Amino acid sequence: MLFCLVVLLLHISTSSYEYSRYNLEWNGTSIFFNSAISAGAGEIRESAQLTGKERSILLIIAPEGTFTGEEIADIFEFIARGNIVVLADESGSGNNLLEGLESEIRIIPANITSIDRYYDDSSSVIAYPSSRDPLNAGTDSLILNRPAYVRGGQPVFSTSILTWIDGNGNGRIDEMEELGIYSIISREDIGNGILYVLADPSIFINGMHSREIGDRNQPFIDIFLQNDSFSLLLEQGRSRTATADAHVRGIIFVKSSSLLKILLFTVIGAIASLIVWKRYMGVT
Amino acid sequence: MKRSRLHILALILSIAVIVTIFVHSPTPVLYSPEYTAFTKNQTNPAALESLGQDRGEKLLPLMSDLLDAPGTIILNIEYGDMDIAERDLQHFRELSRSIDNLVINLDMSESEIEDFRRMNQKNLQIISELLTSTSRLDELNSLEIRFRDQEDPQMMTSITYEGESLRNKISHLYQEYLSQSEPLASVSTRLDLNTTGYELSQENFGDIVKRIENEQEDRFYVLQTQFPSDQSDNDLMISVQPAEGSYHDTIRISGSLSGIEISNKKVDLFIDTAKTSTSITNSQGNWQYQYRIESIPAGLHTAYAVYKNSTFSDIVTFSVIFLNTHIVLENPEISESGLLCKGALFTDSGPLDGVKVHLLADNGIVASPLTDIEGNFHAVIGLSPGDHQIKAVFSDSTVPLSGSESRTYTVTIPASGSLLAGISDNRPDIPSFIIAGMVILGTIIAGYSYIHRKKPKFKVRGTHTARPEDSALEIEEVVPFLTDSSRHDSRMEEAFEKYLAIAGSNIREAVGILFSHLREEIGRSLPLRNPRSFTPRELCSKISGLPFFENFRTFIGHYEPVRYGNRDPDDHERDEIVKSFEAISRKLKGGDEN
Numbered sequence: 001m002l003f004c005l006v007v008l009l010l011h012i013s014t015s016s017y018e019y020s021r022y023n024l025e026w027n028g029t030s031i032f033f034n035s036a037i038s039a040g041a042g043e044i045r046e047s048a049q050l051t052g053k054e055r056s057i058l059l060i061i062a063p064e065g066t067f068t069g070e071e072i073a074d075i076f077e078f079i080a081r082g083n084i085v086v087l088a089d090e091s092g093s094g095n096n097l098l099e100g101l102e103s104e105i106r107i108i109p110a111n112i113t114s115i116d117r118y119y120d121d122s123s124s125v126i127a128y129p130s131s132r133d134p135l136n137a138g139t140d141s142l143i144l145n146r147p148a149y150v151r152g153g154q155p156v157f158s159t160s161i162l163t164w165i166d167g168n169g170n171g172r173i174d175e176m177e178e179l180g181i182y183s184i185i186s187r188e189d190i191g192n193g194i195l196y197v198l199a200d201p202s203i204f205i206n207g208m209h210s211r212e213i214g215d216r217n218q219p220f221i222d223i224f225l226q227n228d229s230f231s232l233l234l235e236q237g238r239s240r241t242a243t244a245d246a247h248v249r250g251i252i253f254v255k256s257s258s259l260l261k262i263l264l265f266t267v268i269g270a271i272a273s274l275i276v277w278k279r280y281m282g283v284t
Numbered sequence: 285m286k287r288s289r290l291h292i293l294a295l296i297l298s299i300a301v302i303v304t305i306f307v308h309s310p311t312p313v314l315y316s317p318e319y320t321a322f323t324k325n326q327t328n329p330a331a332l333e334s335l336g337q338d339r340g341e342k343l344l345p346l347m348s349d350l351l352d353a354p355g356t357i358i359l360n361i362e363y364g365d366m367d368i369a370e371r372d373l374q375h376f377r378e379l380s381r382s383i384d385n386l387v388i389n390l391d392m393s394e395s396e397i398e399d400f401r402r403m404n405q406k407n408l409q410i411i412s413e414l415l416t417s418t419s420r421l422d423e424l425n426s427l428e429i430r431f432r433d434q435e436d437p438q439m440m441t442s443i444t445y446e447g448e449s450l451r452n453k454i455s456h457l458y459q460e461y462l463s464q465s466e467p468l469a470s471v472s473t474r475l476d477l478n479t480t481g482y483e484l485s486q487e488n489f490g491d492i493v494k495r496i497e498n499e500q501e502d503r504f505y506v507l508q509t510q511f512p513s514d515q516s517d518n519d520l521m522i523s524v525q526p527a528e529g530s531y532h533d534t535i536r537i538s539g540s541l542s543g544i545e546i547s548n549k550k551v552d553l554f555i556d557t558a559k560t561s562t563s564i565t566n567s568q569g570n571w572q573y574q575y576r577i578e579s580i581p582a583g584l585h586t587a588y589a590v591y592k593n594s595t596f597s598d599i600v601t602f603s604v605i606f607l608n609t610h611i612v613l614e615n616p617e618i619s620e621s622g623l624l625c626k627g628a629l630f631t632d633s634g635p636l637d638g639v640k641v642h643l644l645a646d647n648g649i650v651a652s653p654l655t656d657i658e659g660n661f662h663a664v665i666g667l668s669p670g671d672h673q674i675k676a677v678f679s680d681s682t683v684p685l686s687g688s689e690s691r692t693y694t695v696t697i698p699a700s701g702s703l704l705a706g707i708s709d710n711r712p713d714i715p716s717f718i719i720a721g722m723v724i725l726g727t728i729i730a731g732y733s734y735i736h737r738k739k740p741k742f743k744v745r746g747t748h749t750a751r752p753e754d755s756a757l758e759i760e761e762v763v764p765f766l767t768d769s770s771r772h773d774s775r776m777e778e779a780f781e782k783y784l785a786i787a788g789s790n791i792r793e794a795v796g797i798l799f800s801h802l803r804e805e806i807g808r809s810l811p812l813r814n815p816r817s818f819t820p821r822e823l824c825s826k827i828s829g830l831p832f833f834e835n836f837r838t839f840i841g842h843y844e845p846v847r848y849g850n851r852d853p854d855d856h857e858r859d860e861i862v863k864s865f866e867a868i869s870r871k872l873k874g875g876d877e878n
Contacts, residue, residue, distance in 0.1 A: 018323060026328045090325065115340035115390050119332035145326045161475055162340040164395075173395040179475065202326040210329055 017243040019062045026207030029241050039225050041232040047074035057084045057230045062201040062240040063093050072100030080191025088201035090148035104152040105186050105197045115162035118143045122171035127184040130158040138219040147200035153186030350404050355485030380408050388647050396471045403468045410457050417450045437511035438594045444503045446557040449586040451500045456583040458493045518543035520597040522589045528603035529577050538572035541565050552590045582606035582684035604684045607631040613676040613690035626662040635659025642677045669699040776869045795846050798865050805872050832871035839864035
């Protein structure tokens with residue numbers, strides 16, 4: 001019974017939302033987030049928390065919704081002070097942030113596929129460093145998972161020329177589809193800082209942490225997890241990584257508060273004691 | 285509910301479950317990485333097969349090598365290094381085969397890479413023919429020197445005429461090579477390939493053509509000045525009608541032989557320096573030949589006639605027009621015998637008959653039917669279950685027809701593994717039927733055996749601790765054993781013999797043997813779990829109400845004092861022990877209810 005209860009609690013404290021840090025399945029980001037938190041990464045739930053931060057990397061994975069003017073202003077100030085923002089988005093939701101930052105980079109939500117692929121599937125695309133940059137230092141290639149592409153800025157990672165936009169989704173290059181090079185990560189200097197835009201947030205999902213992919217992508221991931229020069233801040237206000245079901249949010253809320261945890265265990269203990277006492281009184 | 289109805293219901297449910305399992309057995313919905321592998325934004329890598337290497341890393345370097353290959357060969361031809369040119373041509377062929385395979389493997393048959401591949405194939409053909417033609421011209425140069433010294437006008441004429449055909453052919457090859465330049469350079473530039481070598485090869489090719497033209501002019505000059513043709517007794521005329529034609533058209537080549545003895549004479553006809561036919565002149569010296577255009581490339585071709593290897597006609601030319609073909613494939617139909625594919629091949633002029641087309645399934649050739657007189661073709665192909673890409677292709681570089689490809693159809697060949705699929709397809713899947721029947725039969729037999737299994741002789745309800753005086757225990761069912769009686773008798777006899785063997789010296793042990801036997805037999809009959817754990821009184825309480833209860837009570841009444849009280853029974857008591865033992869044994873066997 002106890003074993004079943006543990007399993008049940010474990011089950012209801014996880015989420016099935018894509019990109020969610022509470023999602024233990026292949027399309028969640030629990031592995032990356034656990035590593036990041038263990039490495040001392042901070043969480044930013046409101047943009048106002050960016051005030052005063054120095055030598056930091058703000059990682060925004062798969063944002064949803066619209067960034068408000070205030071949020072955009074806070075992020076702009078954050079970059080201009082000399083920090084780094086990495087926006088990982090393939091849906092185009094981040095474009096309103098890019099517009100607000102007056103960046104020339106735009107995310108184009110297209111179905112990119114390539115002959116250069118790691119897996120035998122059109123969703124698997126390989127990108128290569130296209131210019132010397134700290135973000136591609138130590139990385140020979142990056143394995144992607146159904147990426148989009150970015151336009152503008154200075155390319156940091158690009159596909160080979162054997163890449164095309166698969167408009168009809170059949171995985172093959174057709175007569176109307178043209179080969180070309182597509183940027184996957186671009187950078188732009190804003191003030192004293194740097195903005196990077198990555199058109200594939202799937203790099204951070206659990207399924208991309210397999211041993212095979214890890215050998216190739218790990219140097220890139222380590223830039224965030226093992227960076228001695230910059231602290232990592234994980235955006236949790238707009239990012240889909242913070243998505244969770246209501247009951248999961250409730251459990252997380254309780255887990256996040258020591259006082260609530262103490263109160264909960266006290267209540268459980270009191271109830272158990274009451275039951276045992278009643279039985280004892282009934283027997284005697 | 286009665287037991288029989290329960291059994292029938294259980295049987296029906298079992299059959300329903302088995303049938304349900306078999307229905308879903310071909311496509312079990314079980315969890316696997318592939319089951320939830322795809323979402324809108326990503327794919328589960330665990331469900332994918334690793335390729336182990338970057339597939340495209342060979343492609344661009346290969347294309348670059350293919351662009352440079354013709355230039356190397358042409359340069360060697362220009363310098364007269366035919367052996368080296370031949371070796372380089374062989375390497376060019378291997379590279380071309382590599383890109384053919386790569387385009388198929390990478391599934392790029394509708395991309396610019398395929399355009400490049402096609403143009404490369406054309407270049408390979410052009411360069412190959414250029415090498416053959418220039419090698420022959422080199423031979424002619426050597427022969428020319430020999431026969432000029434020998435002052436042989438016939439051979440000189442033959443050499444000159446053949447040289448003219450080759451010049452004509454090489455000039456045509458050069459035009460074809462140039463026609464590919466712009467599209468090939470365009471594709472190459474887009475793919476960031478270096479086209480310098482290819483552009484240089486065009487210049488070198490042009491130099492070869494100029495050189496050959498000059499050589500041929502010299503030959504004609506020498507022939508006309510040193511070997512005039514007016515020394516022959518005959519004249520041979522030739523004409524071509526029409527001056528151009530296309531595939532399967534007929535060119536009428538005719539002429540006349542004049543001079544002495546013109547009737548019934550053999551006239552040899554040469555097309556592109558190859559002897560094509562021999563015609564016989566009529567009484568007026570006229571001859572003709574109907575040339576059907578088939579395996580001859582498009583472009584300008586030469587023809588001339590020769591009489592007795594000494595009288596040559598003029599050289600005439602005719603053009604073979606290149607036609608674009610169109611191939612149409614109807615939507616394939618799934619039939620009992622396979623996948624029926626029908627279509628037609630035609631040009632702008634009309635249907636093409638007697639031509640081989642290829643039917644491709646997943647880019648592999650599965651059938652090659654010929655077109656009929658109306659240009660139609662059909663074939664029935666067998667494919668494995670699943671989705672397949674089907675298309676028809678016509679491609680023949682030996683004929684003056686363009687290649688063409690039909691649209692691609694995706695067909696789904698149904699699986700025939702499940703039991704019901706076999707039934708619904710009217711093609712019973714025999715192995716599935718047999719297996720299903722065996723499983724159902726086995727289940728029925730197992731169920732029947734279980735239902736009619738050997739039941740305990742006595743069924744007793746009640747508590748383990750019921751006292752002998754309680755008559756709460758009731759016999760649920762009494763079924764006498766009919767099958768174990770002989771073994772029962774032998775065990776009883778064995779026990780009794782052991783008793784008799786030691787009753788005289790150790791009655792205590794002897795009665796213990798009798799009790800152990802009875803306990804064992806009662807344990808079998810009821811049945812009891814671990815009967816050795818029962819004391820005599822516990823056993824007595826267990827069998828309360830059974831036919832041998834009183835006998836057992838009597839036995840215990842005598843047994844306990846002897847066994848535990850160490851009392852030595854007298855003869856009466858010994859008789860009572862034996863009688864009660866025998867009575868119990870009989871009743872256990874089932875032959876006596878008293």
